Amino acid sequence: MRDKMWALFLMLCTVYFASTNGLLYPSESETRQIQSLDGIWQFRLDEYGVGESERWFAMPNLPEPYLPMPVPSSYNDITQNITIHRHIGWAWYGRDFFLHNTAPRWVLRFGAANYEARVWVNGQPAMSHSGGHLPFEGDITAFIPSDVKSSKVRVVVAVNNTLTPTTLPPGELVIHSPTYRELETSFDFFNYAGIDRSVVVYSTSKIYIEDIFIDTQSIDFDSQHVATSATLNYTVTLGGTNQTGTVHTLVELVSADGKVVANSTDLQARLIVNKPHLWEPCGMNHTHPCSEETYLYTLKVKVYNDASQKDLLDAYHLPHVGIRTIRWTDSKFLINERPFYFHGTDPIGESEIRGTGYDPVITAKHFNLYGWIHGNAFRTSPHPYAEDFYYMADRFGIVIVDQTTASGFHSLKYYSEATLENHKQVTLAMINRDRNHPSVVMWCLANEPESNAPQTKPYFSALVNFTKPIAAGRPLTLVTDVGAGSDLCIEMFDIISINRYYGWYDQCGRLDQVPELISKDFASWRSHYPTKPILISEYGADTIPGLHNDPSFMFTEEYQRDFYAAYHDVFDSISSLVHPDTGYFIGEFPFTMYDYSTEQSIKRVGGMNRKGLFTRQRQPKAAAFLIKDRYEKLESIQTKY
Numbered sequence: 001m002r003d004k005m006w007a008l009f010l011m012l013c014t015v016y017f018a019s020t021n022g023l024l025y026p027s028e029s030e031t032r033q034i035q036s037l038d039g040i041w042q043f044r045l046d047e048y049g050v051g052e053s054e055r056w057f058a059m060p061n062l063p064e065p066y067l068p069m070p071v072p073s074s075y076n077d078i079t080q081n082i083t084i085h086r087h088i089g090w091a092w093y094g095r096d097f098f099l100h101n102t103a104p105r106w107v108l109r110f111g112a113a114n115y116e117a118r119v120w121v122n123g124q125p126a127m128s129h130s131g132g133h134l135p136f137e138g139d140i141t142a143f144i145p146s147d148v149k150s151s152k153v154r155v156v157v158a159v160n161n162t163l164t165p166t167t168l169p170p171g172e173l174v175i176h177s178p179t180y181r182e183l184e185t186s187f188d189f190f191n192y193a194g195i196d197r198s199v200v201v202y203s204t205s206k207i208y209i210e211d212i213f214i215d216t217q218s219i220d221f222d223s224q225h226v227a228t229s230a231t232l233n234y235t236v237t238l239g240g241t242n243q244t245g246t247v248h249t250l251v252e253l254v255s256a257d258g259k260v261v262a263n264s265t266d267l268q269a270r271l272i273v274n275k276p277h278l279w280e281p282c283g284m285n286h287t288h289p290c291s292e293e294t295y296l297y298t299l300k301v302k303v304y305n306d307a308s309q310k311d312l313l314d315a316y317h318l319p320h321v322g323i324r325t326i327r328w329t330d331s332k333f334l335i336n337e338r339p340f341y342f343h344g345t346d347p348i349g350e351s352e353i354r355g356t357g358y359d360p361v362i363t364a365k366h367f368n369l370y371g372w373i374h375g376n377a378f379r380t381s382p383h384p385y386a387e388d389f390y391y392m393a394d395r396f397g398i399v400i401v402d403q404t405t406a407s408g409f410h411s412l413k414y415y416s417e418a419t420l421e422n423h424k425q426v427t428l429a430m431i432n433r434d435r436n437h438p439s440v441v442m443w444c445l446a447n448e449p450e451s452n453a454p455q456t457k458p459y460f461s462a463l464v465n466f467t468k469p470i471a472a473g474r475p476l477t478l479v480t481d482v483g484a485g486s487d488l489c490i491e492m493f494d495i496i497s498i499n500r501y502y503g504w505y506d507q508c509g510r511l512d513q514v515p516e517l518i519s520k521d522f523a524s525w526r527s528h529y530p531t532k533p534i535l536i537s538e539y540g541a542d543t544i545p546g547l548h549n550d551p552s553f554m555f556t557e558e559y560q561r562d563f564y565a566a567y568h569d570v571f572d573s574i575s576s577l578v579h580p581d582t583g584y585f586i587g588e589f590p591f592t593m594y595d596y597s598t599e600q601s602i603k604r605v606g607g608m609n610r611k612g613l614f615t616r617q618r619q620p621k622a623a624a625f626l627i628k629d630r631y632e633k634l635e636s637i638q639t640k641y
Helices: 002-012 360-373 387-396 417-434 454-470 511-528 557-574 622-636
Strands: 034-036 039-046 067-071 090-100 105-110 116-121 124-130 136-139 150-160 172-177 180-184 199-204 207-221 227-240 248-254 260-264 268-274 297-304 312-321 326-328 333-335 342-345 377-379 399-403 440-447 476-480 495-499 534-538 585-588
Touching: 067 090, 105 116, 105 124, 124 136, 207 297, 207 312, 227 248, 227 297, 248 268, 260 268, 312 387, 342 399, 342 622, 360 387, 360 622, 387 399, 399 417, 417 440, 417 454, 440 454, 440 495, 454 476, 495 511, 511 534, 511 557, 557 585, 557 622
Parallel strands: 342 377, 342 585, 377 399, 399 440, 440 476, 476 495, 495 534, 534 585
Antiparallel strands: 034 199, 039 067, 039 090, 090 150, 105 136, 105 199, 116 124, 116 150, 172 180, 207 227, 227 268, 248 260, 248 297, 297 312, 326 333
16 A cells, blocks of 8 residues: 555655666766765664654654664675564664755755665655666756755665565565565575665756767778778767757867877767777787786767757766777687687675675776686676776776676566566676776676477567667576576577586585586587577585685585686687687686675575685685686687787
8 A cells, every 4th residue: 555655646746766777877077066975874774664644754854763874885794783684674864964055956866775775865865766776867956945055965865675476586484484585586696785875965957968879889990900990880869858959069089198080070979980999998909917907098078059069958968988899709718809708707796794785996906806807707696886997997908798686596486577577687787887988898698597398489589679679789688597408598599608517516525526527517508509609607515704625525625726727628629719719618607706695594604705816805715726827828829800
């Protein structure tokens, strides 16, 4: 009933629902102001779900007892209270801030909130959103007094981490008793909750730049493979009121040294760049090491009210524009028409205390460690990461396989029409957010689904048909953990991504069996799908830091090191990098970069998956040095084109 009342309330108040399309990253410009709302908010649990009926959103403070809670962060590990750690249901946030009424339009933006969020501004419903790990925003101008120079604004947010059979990821709430509620899931990561990405309020004019889409898939090369020219296609979408067609636009592509290299006055056009500097992955063809930045342009878009360009309405600077192409064949993945071999990890986007909360310190540390191990790629398992993560990848030339939140699909009851619609919307939101990043080269639509069940084939067929027209030139992949002869869905995808744990979950402790098993496995996949390149998206072994044994036993640092070594000769025997004429294997992702939190179980000592090359505190295990040495050697191989 309360949900129906909420929806009616929103319609009656003509409230702007949270937008997920065309969400430009907040960026200051000549016309735009940004005010961060990150910091300490009021916080309290709503164990009995009474907050909305008791109108907590209209109170000057949340009811006592409330706690100080940092935003962004997951609330689960901030306190010593186990009830907060394992809470399922509604939790509330609130804070006050001041706005100086110097702009005609104010937008409130959340980087993410897991998984359902309802937002009130000055006691009025402002927006709602379902789905975690992706941004949403809403116009809050109507809730701010316009007749005063400054206004005190109160924002209240209710978030709910309850998963259902139709959410992504899916789950099911089981109520054993009034004091024992359990969220049943089939994924292997902790269900962190809260406002875990940055919150900002930013200003625009009444007519504003709503969206920008760029495409750099056309580059001309000479006989020495030097880029002679490139075409950048762009589309600018305007939003707002009083659109009479009289506005004037100026679009400029600016080089790293601040020079305008191409421009246009159209909302949709192509820019020709002569002798372009290309965006390239780190270490590729020895152009630059992974510790140095690659080349990026900036696209500046300005909207004027007059042809003389004196009355500026709005300006947006799209940073990190990389000119590059991607293409794939039956055996290779090519960037700028040069073969590329993925060697990286699955980092898992969480950390100690913060949970999935974004922290620039953790992000900076990650990219320093990536430079140290000479990694050139990663998969965003098990969900899209914070936007700043992608901008760092753009800067340092780290390639991204961008994955949706579709993990834990290990039951056929999850494959419903309602789930499919949610899956489409999550995929659309991810692509709309990340499509302009040169680092993003592939979309991963799901991790380890029941792709061997006939009932899932129409589900993924519909999802692929929906996604391909909006894929922005990137291939689609599905991470599978079943065999080549039983998978019914991978044929719809462009790249084969395989998770394998021979020597860990299968053939425990028998590393001597790994080479033969993985060789036969890959040969089977190639036999079934001779026109699709293959990569291994996960392989790894749990390791307790400081645990040693000779000979190597499971859970020791020696075993993790030997585990990886058992796979590498097989990889090299079919590698498109080592054997450019006959190889079809295009990349490897050890699982995982860091130890990470899971639900407690007899398989997860201390509630941790310990497959990390590094500890959760970002310190290396023995296997990290093995991977570092291997990636340095892979980087030294000169690719052919």
